[in-house]
Structures are given as structure tokens and as C-alpha cells.
Amino acid sequence: MTSRTPRPRERGIPEATVARLPVYLRALQALQERGTPTVSSEALAEAAGVNSAKLRKDLSHLGSYGTRGVGYEVEHLVHQISRELGLTQDWAVAIVGIGNLGRALANYGGFGTRGFRIEALLDADPAMVGQRVASLEVGHIDSLEEVVGSRGVSIGVITTPAEAAQAVATRFVEAGVGSILNFAPVVLNVPDGVDVRKVDLSIELQILAFHAQRRAAGDGQVAAAPGLELT
Amino acid sequence: MTSRTPRPRERGIPEATVARLPVYLRALQALQERGTPTVSSEALAEAAGVNSAKLRKDLSHLGSYGTRGVGYEVEHLVHQISRELGLTQDWAVAIVGIGNLGRALANYGGFGTRGFRIEALLDADPAMVGQRVASLEVGHIDSLEEVVGSRGVSIGVITTPAEAAQAVATRFVEAGVGSILNFAPVVLNVPDGVDVRKVDLSIELQILAFHAQRRAAGDGQVAAAPGLELT
DNA sequence: ACGGGCTTGTGAAAGGGTGCACAAAGTGGG
DNA sequence: CCCACTTTGTGCACCCTTTCACAAGCCCGT
Structure with missing residues (x-):
């Protein structure tokens, strides 16, 4: 990589991040309704079911909207994510x-x-x-x-x-x-x-079945799991 | 990392592969109904909407079920994937x-x-x-x-x-x-x-909206796309 | 029996994503 | 005003995934 890359790409948000933004948005809206003014990456990550470092990195792609020592302002973040996702228009x-x-x-x-x-x-x-x-x-x-x-x-x-x-x-x-x-x-x-x-x-069911089978095979004691037969 | 890892894992099929197996299975079942006896990785990949190298690597995780110079036997592959996904049981x-x-x-x-x-x-x-x-x-x-x-x-x-x-x-x-x-x-x-x-x-809709917005913003000529407004 | 033509299976390289760990930056109390 | 504390933003190393490219292997016609 050349050592000079002022802006990586005009607004280049990774796909994986985009896929998570709606989850963050939902969690934030729940906080908003409860009247919570600010939230830390730790707390928001917990609510969204992700690692806090990942959450911070995701949000950093949108810009620096957090305050060190405090966290993120819920209202502001809701607005930013909504805008980024294109939800300000219908x-x-x-x-x-x-x-x-x-x-x-x-x-x-x-x-x-x-x-x-x-x-x-x-x-x-x-x-x-x-x-x-x-x-x-x-x-x-x-x-x-x-x-x-x-x-x-x-x-x-x-x-x-x-x-x-x-x-x-x-x-x-x-x-x-x-x-x-x-x-x-x-x-x-x-x-x-x-x-x-x-x-x-x-497809989702089949993926679940794969893991279920895997679990059943590895398990000596089939907990409450049912009717498993050798082929 | 220690340089000694004899077996990666007993039957370690990557998650990404597992998620695609159902897609392959469906394509194969369609071929089966049409009576096609064998299929090449190229043709199957096309039907499944993936790269042929990826398909071959995916299938190679199940074992060597293809014949070089010929392709894969449809019936056999259907059975193997079904078994791997745990669909031979209900x-x-x-x-x-x-x-x-x-x-x-x-x-x-x-x-x-x-x-x-x-x-x-x-x-x-x-x-x-x-x-x-x-x-x-x-x-x-x-x-x-x-x-x-x-x-x-x-x-x-x-x-x-x-x-x-x-x-x-x-x-x-x-x-x-x-x-x-x-x-x-x-x-x-x-x-x-x-x-x-x-x-x-x-969430799916929001991800679509993100890309739609991105497209609209980058596009000078908004093809047949409608009502786009600056914010 | 052998050579030409396909197609698989897979090393190797590149790319993207994840998570740790920490410096940077802000807050609040004394 | 300074210090202790909190929390963000990110460099880095690791891992998973994708893709290329090609050797190995199989079939078939001659």
C-alpha cells in the first residue's frame, strides 16, 4: 500500500458494517424511547449483540460522533445512522x-x-x-x-x-x-x-439442521434432543 | 501460532461453505428432475450464482466426489450434500x-x-x-x-x-x-x-436503501430512478 | 496403447473482517 | 490547575474467505 492515502475512498463503508448499522439503529431507538441521553460503546454493543471494539470501529466509519470519556449521544447517533442508511427519505x-x-x-x-x-x-x-x-x-x-x-x-x-x-x-x-x-x-x-x-x-433451516446434526453427533449424552439415528 | 496443527478439525467445514450447500443442493435437485446425469463445476456454479473455483473448493470439503474430465454425478452429489446437511433424517x-x-x-x-x-x-x-x-x-x-x-x-x-x-x-x-x-x-x-x-x-430493506442511496448519489443521470431529493 | 482435450482438486496470494490492546482525549473532583 | 478516571478511535496481528492458476487425473478417439 502506498503510504499516501488521504481518504481511503469517498465514504467507503465496509459491507459488514452496513449490515450491522440497522441493528445498532434499532437498539438506539429503543434507548431513545426510554429517554437515555448517551450510551457507551460497551452498553450499545451489548444491546446489539456484538463486540464493543467492533461497534466502535463500525461507528468510526461514519465519522467521529462519540465523546471520549462519555460515550455517544443517542439522538445524534440515531440521526447519523438514519442518514447514512438513507432513511431520511421515503x-x-x-x-x-x-x-x-x-x-x-x-x-x-x-x-x-x-x-x-x-x-x-x-x-x-x-x-x-x-x-x-x-x-x-x-x-x-x-x-x-x-x-x-x-x-x-x-x-x-x-x-x-x-x-x-x-x-x-x-x-x-x-x-x-x-x-x-x-x-x-x-x-x-x-x-x-x-x-x-x-x-x-x-436455506436457514438447512443451515440449522447442519449444526444440529453436528451437535448431536458430537454429544455423548443427547440432552433433550430427540430421534437421532445412525445412517 | 504453534506450527503444529495435525488435523484442523474433525470434518471442519467452513461456515461460508455450509451456507452455500443448500443453494447447490437446490440447483442439483432441479438438474435431477430434468434428468441430467452429470454436471461440471462451471455449469453448477453458474446455476448457483457463484464462482466455479469456489464451488469446487466447497465440494472438496465433503470429499472427492467429482470425476476429472467429466464433472459431478448429480444423483450422488445430491445424496452427499443432503447427508452432510442432515436432511436424511426428519x-x-x-x-x-x-x-x-x-x-x-x-x-x-x-x-x-x-x-x-x-x-x-x-x-x-x-x-x-x-x-x-x-x-x-x-x-x-x-x-x-x-x-x-x-x-x-x-x-x-x-x-x-x-x-x-x-x-x-x-x-x-x-x-x-x-x-x-x-x-x-x-x-x-x-x-x-x-x-x-x-x-x-x-434490516434487509435498510441495507437495500443504503445501496440505493449510494447509487443515486454517484449517478449523474438518474436512469429511470425516481424522486430523489437533496437533503 | 497412447495422446489430446476436459475438468477436478488445491497450493498460494490477496483481501476483508475481527478483536486486542493502548494512546489520545475528554470529564469531574479536589 | 492538576490528577485520576473513563471511554473513544485505531494500529496491528490473526483468521477466514475468495480467487487465480495450474498440476493431476480421467475419458475417448484413433
Whole structure:
């Protein structure tokens, strides 16, 4: 590394840090509601379930918002993290696929306090179209492009069956949506620059199963764990 | 570091690899249904959305199941990964918190093909108890310990409101559940040895918002992206 | 039987993330 | 005003993960 690097990168926040900021934010908001004025890295780290050094390093990427000997001012930090995460503006969200999960998401009120506005619910099933879910009328998927354009949707949520997901993603992208949250169990193919995050229930369960098996195998005394058989 | 470490660990599969195995498994199962007999690392990597070298290294942790010059036998690999993930046995799952999300999960039939059996649905609301959801009768949360014990539940899913989650987690652990999948937006406190995975919708959205903001800021020409305002 | 052509398995290098430990910097009491 | 105490911000060493690049190994046509 050259010894001269005045600024590492314009606002280069590591991915791992970004992934933790929402956790810190939530903990801070809880403190805020309780009226706590300041918090130490130690206390906040505890609440967020991380190491305090890691927390300090994470926050240092946003700037020096702490006071040595005192800690961090809760209110100020909430504001800074919110700004950094882009929560000072509202993001319009469209959900495609109004099955059980889509409905659950639509009804999940406080999308992390605020910052997100569900603007549209779309489905391919004509029987679904026209129904009211979470005080929104379900539209037909054919109107996707129109809805994205007219309501300024910038985040798309996909809760369709696996088979439909790729097509929906492609349409989202073509319509100008740059951020996609995918609940369908498929790997989406999108052009560079489009941000896709995946939430996959069965993958999580399978990872749990792996560790559970590992535990059961290593354990002589199978505590309260059940029905384990050799293969 | 001492220079002597004969065996890294008995069957030490890296976490990052474990997290990808379910993705490979799904891709392989799709190939299997299409009747494909063998697949190259290149093709499988493409389907799984990863680099082929990474895929080969991942698979090499399970053993040498490929044939040079040919690829991997699909059927065989499906079996090996399933066994490694512990999917050759059935895991009993209990879901606590039968709101919108809990219902959605209960109705989400094929939990990654199979390997998981939803054995119980529990809720604290007396109005909920007794209802049938996904052909199971909702039980009262007071019966948690009894249900876990008698039905051999080893994986607990928490879809309660945030306030209730910690208490449920503690009861799960005390009842002998070693694996918890938490959908409630709180950091769970559990003893060592208990495995908790978190799925948090609003965190995912916030991460997307961060990148979306970043994109919008860096972009001179805001392609089809909408309503962006300076702060 | 042998050589050309693929594809795996893996050393080695590079990159990113984590956590320790401590200097720097602030507070408050005497 | 100074000193003891607290807490932040960060240099550094370690570890995990990713990626490249290539030798080793296997198949098939001749």
C-alpha cells in the first residue's frame, strides 16, 4: 500500500458494517424511547449483540460522533445512522406475489419504524386482483411497469412462486428498479449495478439442521434432543 | 501460532461453505428432475450464482466426489450434500406466534423438498388457540415444554412480536431446543451451544436503501430512478 | 496403447473482517 | 490547575474467505 492515502475512498463503508448499522439503529431507538441521553460503546454493543471494539470501529466509519470519556449521544447517533442508511427519505416499495407471505409483509406495519412506503401490491391471479390487502388494492402484474414509473418505486419485493420470480425481477429491472428483495427460492439473474438480497427460509433451516446434526453427533449424552439415528 | 496443527478439525467445514450447500443442493435437485446425469463445476456454479473455483473448493470439503474430465454425478452429489446437511433424517419444527407470518410459514408446504416436519403451532392468544392452520391445530404457548418434549422438537421458529421473542427463546432452550430461527426484530440472548439464526425483513430493506442511496448519489443521470431529493 | 482435450482438486496470494490492546482525549473532583 | 478516571478511535496481528492458476487425473478417439 502506498503510504499516501488521504481518504481511503469517498465514504467507503465496509459491507459488514452496513449490515450491522440497522441493528445498532434499532437498539438506539429503543434507548431513545426510554429517554437515555448517551450510551457507551460497551452498553450499545451489548444491546446489539456484538463486540464493543467492533461497534466502535463500525461507528468510526461514519465519522467521529462519540465523546471520549462519555460515550455517544443517542439522538445524534440515531440521526447519523438514519442518514447514512438513507432513511431520511421515503422509499417506495412494490410487492409482487400476494400469497401468504406477500400478505404477511404487506400487513407488517412498521417497516423498521419508517423510511419505507408500500406503494403497490401486484399479483398474476385475476381472483386476487381487486382485493384489498392492508388498505391497498391489489393490482394486476401487467401494470408493473406503469406502477413503478408513476409511483416512483425503487425497491421491489418478490414473493411469487419460484417459477415466476426471474420474470418479475427482469421486469422490475427494465422498469428501473435497482433494489430487489427476493423471497423466492431461486438465484436471480440481474445486470450489474442492480442490488439483490435474498431471504430464504429453507436455506436457514438447512443451515440449522447442519449444526444440529453436528451437535448431536458430537454429544455423548443427547440432552433433550430427540430421534437421532445412525445412517 | 504453534506450527503444529495435525488435523484442523474433525470434518471442519467452513461456515461460508455450509451456507452455500443448500443453494447447490437446490440447483442439483432441479438438474435431477430434468434428468441430467452429470454436471461440471462451471455449469453448477453458474446455476448457483457463484464462482466455479469456489464451488469446487466447497465440494472438496465433503470429499472427492467429482470425476476429472467429466464433472459431478448429480444423483450422488445430491445424496452427499443432503447427508452432510442432515436432511436424511426428519427434523421436528415448532412455530410460535401464529400471526400473518407464522401462518405463511406454516402453509409454506415443501420446506426445501423435505427434511423438516412442522409438528406444532403455538400462540399466546386464546382466540387463536384451537383454530386449524395448515391442517394443524394451534396450541397454547403454555404447552410449549410438553410439546417440545413429546414430539421431539429440535428446531424452534419464533414469529412472535418483538416483546415476546426472548421469553419464547428462553423456554425453547430450557425445553432442550438447540436451534432457533428468529423472525422477531430483537437480538436474542441464548447460552453457548444454542444456534440462533435471524431473519429480519426491515434490516434487509435498510441495507437495500443504503445501496440505493449510494447509487443515486454517484449517478449523474438518474436512469429511470425516481424522486430523489437533496437533503 | 497412447495422446489430446476436459475438468477436478488445491497450493498460494490477496483481501476483508475481527478483536486486542493502548494512546489520545475528554470529564469531574479536589 | 492538576490528577485520576473513563471511554473513544485505531494500529496491528490473526483468521477466514475468495480467487487465480495450474498440476493431476480421467475419458475417448484413433
